[in-house]
Amino acid sequence: MTNAGQVLDALGDRTRRAVFARVQRGARSVQEIADGMDVSRPAVSQHLKVLKAARLVTDRAEGTRRLYAVDPTGIAAVRDWLDGFWDEALVAFKAAAEQEAVKERKRR
Template sequence: MEPYQTALAALGDPTRRLIFERLASGPLAVGQLADELPVSRPAVSQHLKVLKEARLVRDRAVGTRRLYSVDPVGVRAVRDYMDELWGRALANFARVVEEEQ
């Protein structure tokens, strides 16, 4: 599976998408994320594991806790895919317009 496919599949879950969107504002610990979501800390941890495997988030130790943040590597894979897709869509649109003229 391509990296962008793994990332998009991970973001298909609404709770994971919320976690990812929240981390876009800055690094947070599991407890901080759980306080803002209607799911338990263990559930947040499981969602973070999936996001981490998809390279959408990364973590680092800070004292006794781990802070999670957006991983630019995985985001780049999704962006590259979207850019390619958008480029093809625009090229096809231009072709259709030219054919109609």
Template sequence: MTYDLIFSALADPTRRNIFEALRDRPQTVGQLAANQPVSRPAVSQHLKVLHKAKLVSMQAQGNRNLYALRREGLDELRAYLDEFWSDALFAFGAEIIRKNNEQGS
């Protein structure tokens, strides 16, 4: 999975709002659309993008689809961001050691 899909999916403010709305509980397109400034078809299109990025899952319930956050995409995003955090902490620690060595000399 490329992180480009995840970042691209979350770059859109409406998609982020939809994504955040699913944090509390799974919802149908109609439930999500009721709180968005876009139409139901637009919400469906946004959900397709989020689904492709593995950020949401879809489960059919009768004639409606129920959408929920998908842990897989979140785990991949977190792992990606953790790499940067680890690198930054390592560099910070190395800089502190370097400065302490300079001051001790």
């Protein structure tokens, strides 16, 4: 199981999110990903390393090129993590809203 914290740390950077989005849009090689971005290719390479460690992307060698693709594993990890918060958050939120409504009634 991948640590959700690691994935969130990976997604907690704007540039890295842009790289991730480009991979998902179909970009393959590191060059293609870096083209049009305002950072250098080595920077992209380092970001890909982090994304890979978080299991957000997978890589595969093809000749001298290295092709990157999206890995659902990391996304699933955050998704599960979020869902845990989601349910409890809704319950807590509803309870708080109820309590607010009670106080509101008392005020009149």
